[in-house]
Amino acid sequence: MLKWIPAELHTHTLHSDGKQTLEELVQSAVDLGLECIAMTDHNTQSALADQEQVQRQFGLPIISGMEWTTFYGHMLTLGVDRFIDWRVLGPDDIHEGIRQVHEQGGIAGIAHPFRIGSPICTGCFWEYTIQDWHEVDYIEVWSTLMPSIKRDSQRAFAMWTDLLNQGYRITAVSGRDWHVSKPDDALPAVTYLGVHDEAEEREGLADRAVEAIRHGSVSVTMGPLLTMWAQIKGREHRYHIGECIELTVEDSLSVTVQLDVEARAAHYNLKPQNLRLLLTSSHGICSEIQIPAHTGEYTLSLQDPLGKGWIRAELYGCMEDCVMMIAFTNPIYMA
């Protein structure tokens, strides 16, 4: 059974330039209804000395990670424990760094690729040469608080869509870049990770969370949980977010989108309204309906064979007095 875990994947402590201990960070995460975090301090993993004790204390899995805060880009690594030397890599060498991350069983993602760069924020704008986007596991397409209205995030989201259109399967996530918690913080986004949770065990959840990102089993939101699955008409099998459907020309597809406004409902405010639910694909918008801001399930038929490509759900409406993209799923792919 697939279970959706609300997570924060980009955090800092006072072991780098954050203002919080690991314990304070995790307490704040629990207060926000999160069930998993990644610890991604700048160029150090020393906060992870307290990882096991803090995990036990709060019952919240912590993914081992680091933010490679380099001169040519900030790269997030998850599921990595051993130090990999970022200091020796030049602007054309990032694939060597990614190779070493993969060699350790970890994944590599690009943090806030369009934040203004040097010397205002050194390396914040991604300037490494990517020779093969297949090797990049994920992109942080939403960054900081209230990300979906931020221009940097919109540029990153557009880049991700363009890469999907070129045939790359790259996971999109949000990242708060969490340095400090204040009572009047604006709304953060949440990355939901779809993990297989047959045993309902917390043990190993951090590893399964990394696997979820690797396989694109991810949905990103300002509040409500948006998920979907697809079925080839006349067949039982359900394809979930991140999976790939082998289609033949005569197949037609039905896509079921689920909106859940009950999960983490205490942590955001979604006023009564009509929301726009879109299915978008490599061929543009393929379905659009108006839905109420309630928990519900919507099945959309795609009669026209889509061929190769991808399909994802997007939700638009008003939150925090802003009209915005509220949520999006990662794609289901078609081959």
Place this chain on the structure above:
Amino acid sequence: MSRLLYVEGTVDRTCTQSHITYSFHIPQPTETIRIHFSYTPKLLEDQEQARGIIEESMCKYGYDEPGHSSDLWKKYIPLQNLLTLSVDDSLRHRGNAHRPEMQQEHWLGSSAASPGFLAGDNPAGMWRITVSLHAVVTETLAYQIHVLGEEAAYA
């Protein structure tokens, strides 16, 4: 307490986005290694220079769309120098202090270490301290590194 390394250096803007590494010998296992690191100045005070650098950066990174206020560059002042320090002992990487303060005190002990660094034995051999110059925005910048070794006090 023994002095293991003392260096002073001066860099200019050409050094931005470079590393300076000092390799030095620690002759015997040491209970605690203390590092005093400082640099000055922190801020680029000259507003005209700051404006030029910021506007160039805004242009390069696509932040200067038509219609933006001509004062938008002020959003990014003051421009700051940012140097960080990392340590490798003779056997392994010991961590990095990625933080903005221009005066920093770090220590590595066998059972505890200051934030950013891993506790553990401090072996004899060739150690390395690397200063990563993430941003040098002032015309010149001076830094100092002072490394001291401290043996355990046995009764």
